[in-house]
Amino acid sequence: xxxxxxxxxxxxxxxxxxxxxxxxxxxxxxxxxxxxxxxxxxxxxxxxxxxxxxxxxxxxxxxxxxxxxxxxxxxxxxxxxxxxxxxxxxxxxxxxxxxxxxxxxxxxxxxxxxxxxxxxxxxxxxxxxxxxxxxxxxxxxxxxxxxxxxxxxxxxxxxxxxxxxxxxxxxxxxxxxxxxxxxxxxxxxxxxxxxxxxxxxxxxxxxxxxxxxxxxxxxxxxxxxxxxxxxxxxxxxxxxxxxxxxxxxxxxxxxxxxxxxxxxxxxxxxxxxxxxxxxxxxxxxxxxxxxxxxxxxxxxxxxxxxxxxxxxxxxxxxxxxxxxxxxxxxxxxxxxxxxxxxxxxxxxxxxxxxxxxxxxxxxxxxxxxxxxxxxxxxxxxxxxxxxxxxxxxxxxxxxxxxxxxxxxxxxxxxxxxxxxxxxxxxxxxxxxxxxxxxxxxxxxxxxxxxxxxxxxxxxxxxxxxxxxxxxxxxxxxxxxxxxxxxxxxxxxxxxxxxxxxxxxxxxxxxxxxxxxxxxxxxxxxxxxxxx
Numbered sequence: 001x002x003x004x005x006x007x008x009x010x011x012x013x014x015x016x017x018x019x020x021x022x023x024x025x026x027x028x029x030x031x032x033x034x035x036x037x038x039x040x041x042x043x044x045x046x047x048x049x050x051x052x053x054x055x056x057x058x059x060x061x062x063x064x065x066x067x068x069x070x071x072x073x074x075x076x077x078x079x080x081x082x083x084x085x086x087x088x089x090x091x092x093x094x095x096x097x098x099x100x101x102x103x104x105x106x107x108x109x110x111x112x113x114x115x116x117x118x119x120x121x122x123x124x125x126x127x128x129x130x131x132x133x134x135x136x137x138x139x140x141x142x143x144x145x146x147x148x149x150x151x152x153x154x155x156x157x158x159x160x161x162x163x164x165x166x167x168x169x170x171x172x173x174x175x176x177x178x179x180x181x182x183x184x185x186x187x188x189x190x191x192x193x194x195x196x197x198x199x200x201x202x203x204x205x206x207x208x209x210x211x212x213x214x215x216x217x218x219x220x221x222x223x224x225x226x227x228x229x230x231x232x233x234x235x236x237x238x239x240x241x242x243x244x245x246x247x248x249x250x251x252x253x254x255x256x257x258x259x260x261x262x263x264x265x266x267x268x269x270x271x272x273x274x275x276x277x278x279x280x281x282x283x284x285x286x287x288x289x290x291x292x293x294x295x296x297x298x299x300x301x302x303x304x305x306x307x308x309x310x311x312x313x314x315x316x317x318x319x320x321x322x323x324x325x326x327x328x329x330x331x332x333x334x335x336x337x338x339x340x341x342x343x344x345x346x347x348x349x350x351x352x353x354x355x356x357x358x359x360x361x362x363x364x365x366x367x368x369x370x371x372x373x374x375x376x377x378x379x380x381x382x383x384x385x386x387x388x389x390x391x392x393x394x395x396x397x398x399x400x401x402x403x404x405x406x407x408x409x410x411x412x413x414x415x416x417x418x419x420x421x422x423x424x425x426x427x428x429x430x431x432x433x434x435x436x437x438x439x440x441x442x443x444x445x446x447x448x449x450x451x452x453x454x455x456x457x458x459x460x461x462x463x464x465x466x467x468x469x470x471x472x473x474x475x476x477x478x479x480x481x482x483x484x485x486x487x488x489x490x491x492x493x494x495x496x497x498x499x500x501x502x503x504x505x506x507x508x509x510x511x512x513x514x515x516x517x518x519x520x521x522x523x524x525x526x527x528x529x530x531x
Contacts, residue, residue: 032095032114035102040069043109052095052116054087067097067112082117090268092158094118123274125157143293147180150286154261154279155182159269161243164262165251165286168210180286183264185240193233202230206248210257213250215280219270221246247271249279251287258290296487303484311368319368322361329354363396382418386425386443397433400440413454413514420488421445421456421512427481428458428508436462436506453494453513461505485510 026033032049034042042060050057066083085093097114151163162183169177178191198204209216218224222244225231231238243264250257261283265271271279329350336347383405390401425443432441438460445456482498485508489496492512501507 030115032112032116034065034112034114036065036067036069036099036110036112038109040065040067049114052093052114053085054089054091054093065112066095067099067114069099069110087268092118092266092268094121094158119274122158143289144179146289147286148182149180150261150282150289151180151182154263154282157278159266159271159275160263161266162241162264165259166206166262167259167290168251168257179259183241184237187237190234190237193237196233197231200230200233202228205246206260206262209248209250209260213252213255213257215250215276216246216248217271217276218246220244222264242266244268245270247276247279249276249283251283251290253287253291258287258294261286299483299487315368319361319364322357322364326354326357326361329357382413382422383445385422386445389422389426389429390443393429393433399433399438401429402440402442403445404443405445417454417492417512417514420491421454421510424485424488424508424510425456425458427485431481431508432458432460432462432506436460438462438505448511448513453492453511455509455511457507457509459501459505459507463506488512 026046029046029048032046032052034045034049037043041062041064042057045053045057045060047057050060053060066085068081068083079098081097081099083095083097085095087093094117095114096117097112099110099112102109102111147165151165154160154163160183163181164178164184165180167177167179181187181190184190194204205216205218205221222238225238226235241264244267245265247261247263247265249261249263251259251261261279263271263279333347333350333354336342336350383403386405387403390403393399394401429441429443432438439462441458441460443456443458445454447453448455482496485498486496489510489512492514494511494513496511497507497509499507
């Protein structure tokens with residue numbers, strides 16, 4: 001830009017006016033602006049710089065600034081940097097800044113622009129934590145591992161010193177269960193010590209959050225706990241994290257509190273609205289994990305109960321009836337042996353029938369043992385186990401069973417995945433025998449299209465599970481069987497498809513993916529530089 005210095009009207013205000021305008025611009029800036037000397041000390045600041053740093057400019061001038069300077073370089077420093085500043089009330093503030101050398105005075109000073117990015121960084125931390133926790137919950141691993149992951153992600157945010165996740169108690173007299181914890185040192189015996197505090201009459205405020213189904217926020221809680229003799233059994237554990245404020249956030253599902261997240265805040269970090277919203281979101285994920293685990297436990301209990309009933313029915317319908325017939329035959333043989341006119345042919349016929357009954361009873365007992373015994377996949381691979389079961393089923397029922405596993409299909413899989421797939425095949429074949437009225441069934445095991453799992457399809461030429469009213473009495477068992485297969489499939493991030501085939505018959509198709517369990521996190525922050 002060319003300025004005509006000979007013009008009658010100046011292109012720029014006189015120097016004195018320029019200084020006034022420049023100072024006004026500096027003062028109204030929403031960001032921090034400051035001048036540093038060659039040693040990195042404040043020489044001058046605008047009003048907002050003092051506000052960001054939490055001290056009057058008179059106390060900041062002459063103090064070493066938190067910005068890394070390069071006193072030897074003549075070139076502009078340029079790029080953005082970040083640093084931390086602790087305010088007078090011990091609050092940590094994260095600052096983003098940029099330095100520029102004063103032209104021609106590289107050895108004597110620099111100017112710095114900076115702004116407070118604490119809230120933005122923490123919001124980003126919270127969003128990242130929410131995404132990771134959502135992934136952990138979706139992986140559907142053990143409840144303990146999932147809640148440990150939730151606790152760890154909360155702990156990793158900058159203003160949280162420690163975290164616990166407690167489950168609600170059905171009976172208030174029961175001991176509190178802790179399934180997630182992060183940030184504490186040696187917490188050996190925490191549950192027992194907490195119970196001792198309860199017996200002494202300690203004011204345990206997180207129970208209030210569960211009872212009222214609303215958050216409990218208590219500033220400066222640590223001082224109260226450490227001064228209360230009723231909390232003495234836990235003083236050594238509660239004194240280790242550097243914390244001050246406390247929040248108990250209930251885990252709510254369908255209006256009922258399933259537990260609570262206890263968050264212990266670092267000194268000077270009182271929980272604000274954004275932090276409470278973050279805890280509320282994490283509590284929602286933890287509540288979903290607990291609710292899902294409880295529903296699965298109920299389902300498993302129902303399936304086990306139905307399995308016992310099925311075993312009882314099978315024993316009654318086969319083995320018990322055969323043993324009863326054997327007893328009758330034995331009584332008849334004893335009576336025949338006592339007669340003077342012993343009919344040898346009749347006795348031989350009865351003995352042969354008795355032997356046949358014994359053979360059938362033995363076969364039924366072996367069948368039940370085969371179905372109930374734990375599957376050993378260390379001695380043989382999955383495909384051999386499926387073929388052995390198919391051969392046994394065909395020998396017992398006359399059902400033609402064709403097992404196909406094309407060469408190249410990966411069988412060296414996680415043992416738990418193999419067992420779940422085997423049990424799905426076993427349940428599907430049992431449904432065919434009980435409900436389908438089929439004469440033939442095929443089992444096809446292949447890789448998924450992307451090679452990231454296995455697909456097993458069990459197809460028959462029967463009528464399906466609900467052809468007429470004569471089969472509806474078995475509907476609960478069939479439904480529980482489907483629930484069991486679906487649970488095993490979804491455990492591996494897969495999908496279960498059940499329904500009629502276009503060409504007739506019925507098909508069960510299960511896809512199981514090679515997915516890992518949720519990783520149990522350690523309590524090492526890995527932040528580099530701490531809070």
